[in-house]
Amino acid sequence: MSRHWKIVIAILAVAVVIGAVSLRGLQRHLRRLAETQAAEEKARHEVLAPPISTPTDVTVKAKIFWAAGPDNIAPVEIELPLSADPVQRSRQLLHALIVSPPTPGQRTVPADTDLLGFYILPDGTAVADFSDTFSSEMPSGILSEEMAVNSIAQTLASNVPDLRRLKILIHGQEVDTLAGNVDLTGFFDLNSAPQPGPGANSAAPPSAAPEVKAH
Amino acid sequence: MFLPLEPHAHANPDPLCGESQLTGLGRRVSAILFAVKNLVGAFLLAAGALAMLPLFPAQTLGQPAAQQEVPPAAAPEQTAVPSQTAAPSPAPSGPVIALDPAHGGTDSGARGPSAVEKDIVLEIARSVRAELERQGFRVVLTRNDDSNPSYDDRAATANGYRDAIFISLHISSTGTPGAVRAYYDQFDTPIPPAVVAAGASANSATPPGISQTGVLTPWNEAQRPYSTESHRLADLVQIEIAQHFPASPDTSSGVAVRGLRSVAGPAIAIELSSISAPYVNSLTGAAVPLASAIARAIQAFRAPGAAGAR
Numbered sequence: 122m123s124r125h126w127k128i129v130i131a132i133l134a135v136a137v138v139i140g141a142v143s144l145r146g147l148q149r150h151l152r153r154l155a156e157t158q159a160a161e162e163k164a165r166h167e168v169l170a171p172p173i174s175t176p177t178d179v180t181v182k183a184k185i186f187w188a189a190g191p192d193n194i195a196p197v198e199i200e201l202p203l204s205a206d207p208v209q210r211s212r213q214l215l216h217a218l219i220v221s222p223p224t225p226g227q228r229t230v231p232a233d234t235d236l237l238g239f240y241i242l243p244d245g246t247a248v249a250d251f252s253d254t255f256s257s258e259m260p261s262g263i264l265s266e267e268m269a270v271n272s273i274a275q276t277l278a279s280n281v282p283d284l285r286r287l288k289i290l291i292h293g294q295e296v297d298t299l300a301g302n303v304d305l306t307g308f309f310d311l312n313s314a315p316q317p318g319p320g321a322n323s324a325a326p327p328s329a330a331p332e333v334k335a336h
Numbered sequence: 337m338f339l340p341l342e343p344h345a346h347a348n349p350d351p352l353c354g355e356s357q358l359t360g361l362g363r364r365v366s367a368i369l370f371a372v373k374n375l376v377g378a379f380l381l382a383a384g385a386l387a388m389l390p391l392f393p394a395q396t397l398g399q400p401a402a403q404q405e406v407p408p409a410a411a412p413e414q415t416a417v418p419s420q421t422a423a424p425s426p427a428p429s430g431p432v433i434a435l436d437p438a439h440g441g442t443d444s445g446a447r448g449p450s451a452v453e454k455d456i457v458l459e460i461a462r463s464v465r466a467e468l469e470r471q472g473f474r475v476v477l478t479r480n481d482d483s484n485p486s487y488d489d490r491a492a493t494a495n496g497y498r499d500a501i502f503i504s505l506h507i508s509s510t511g512t513p514g515a516v517r518a519y520y521d522q523f524d525t526p527i528p529p530a531v532v533a534a535g536a537s538a539n540s541a542t543p544p545g546i547s548q549t550g551v552l553t554p555w556n557e558a559q560r561p562y563s564t565e566s567h568r569l570a571d572l573v574q575i576e577i578a579q580h581f582p583a584s585p586d587t588s589s590g591v592a593v594r595g596l597r598s599v600a601g602p603a604i605a606i607e608l609s610s611i612s613a614p615y616v617n618s619l620t621g622a623a624v625p626l627a628s629a630i631a632r633a634i635q636a637f638r639a640p641g642a643a644g645a646r
Contacts, residue, residue, distance in 0.1 A: 191512050192512055260446065262445075262607065262611075263517070263605060264510055267591045301438075301445055303591060307523075
């Protein structure tokens with residue numbers, strides 16, 4: 122073998138070794154970033170919107186509605202300190218819904234969503250005001266938007282008996298749609314008769330899942 | 337990733353720059369090293385591309401990774417169209433079908449790794465229109481280019497006809513790949529008596545948007561009197577869809593779909609899952625079985641004696 126070929130092979134070998142080492146390091150770095158992303162989101166939420174605690178908090182088994190598959194939501198019972206005050210109780214529930222899904226795949230509301238305000242009008246209308254990210258980071262689609270709205274409404278309906286209907290605002294404003302499909306100009310009734318359907322709970326008995334209807 | 341190339345490149349200046357000063361062996365070595373530099377660069381590029389592939393799975397919010405692995409068996413079934421499609425087109429008759437490809441223009445709708453909803457639904461709508469017209473239906477599109485008419489403008493396309501059926505076509509961001517769902521608009525708040533009267537007379541000859549008592553219906557309430565009709569049509573469509581697309585549910589769903597609210601007539605939305613499917617290109621192949629399902633459902637909807645027959 123000529124000297125030139127030896128040089129060529131040596132250079133190639135060195136290049137391959139350096140390339141492999143640098144690629145593997147980059148791969149590890151990206152993997153670490155992906156693993157810590159979920160934890161960072163949770164930590165950020167805990168700093169920005171710390172769990173609400175009130176003097177009347179009692180730890181109860183709350184039903185939180187998360188995704189139970191790609192097409193439907195179902196209640197998950199978790200122990201949660203909940204206030205006797207319906208406004209604070211609702212805020213605690215929505216905080217848990219956004220921050221604590223058991224797995225990332227069960228998330229229905231975008232991770233960066235913040236609950237900016239929550240009010241209850243004298244007629245039992247709940248007004249939930251979410252940050253822009255609820256709309257901007259929501260994957261567009263009737264199914265995904267319906268699951269998000271239903272998870273919010275059914276979580277409230279199952280744990281706060283005083284609420285009659287829900288109005289969703291985005292950054293203090295009434296908007297046409299959540300992400301191009303589901304109408305947010307009206308109200309979502311929280312105390313109607315149960316009725317099965319995609320997006321609604323299919324795992325729990327009908328009595329455990331009050332149907333949420335729009336308008 | 338490509339840092340190793342830099343010192344290598346500096347150690348071996350471009351042979352073209354100093355060619356006149358090189359002789360014999362030096363020129364050959366220089367040419368070989370230049371070739372090696374290009375070879376190593378190409379090798380590292382290829383290796384880098386291969387190594388990066390598994391780092392960026394196509395994930396969407398709320399969707400488990402496992403769902404990316406759904407086998408192609410769940411893809412829409414390419415059902416043969418009834419033999420009547422081969423026959424000469426009959427003269428258009430029956431109700432007008434207003435097909436609405438959702439979104440458009442700057443509103444892309446659902447976004448996938450290789451496609452966006454607005455383009456696929458337009459392609460599907462054109463194919464469905466051609467298929468329905470071959471079966472004798474009169475079909476109009478709410479948009480036939482990359483424009484984005486307002487919700488009310490889209491509804492107006494259907495509202496201009498007395499007996500139109502409005503069908504909005506969508507692709508979802510999530511959901512079981514291969515599933516297709518029919519939706520009707522759901523209203524639940526107490527409704528004014530005048531609008532109730534309009535609903536009771538939905539089958540009468542009163543022009544759309546005007547109740548028998550002469551009270552004008554607001555645009556965003558136009559669909560309310562037709563809720564029952566739309567629900568029945570959505571159920572009929574869903575039954576037909578379930579036969580062509582096995583992953584689909586058996587019953588339709590009531591959801592507050594903004595695109596249906598201004599339609600003064602039977603109106604449904606059909607959503608195919610999903611834009612994130614690895615075989616998203618096969619969605620356009622759903623047009624023929626979808627048209628077949630729509631045609632059969634409308635025939636049942638308009639059958640003599642049926643509630644929606646006219």
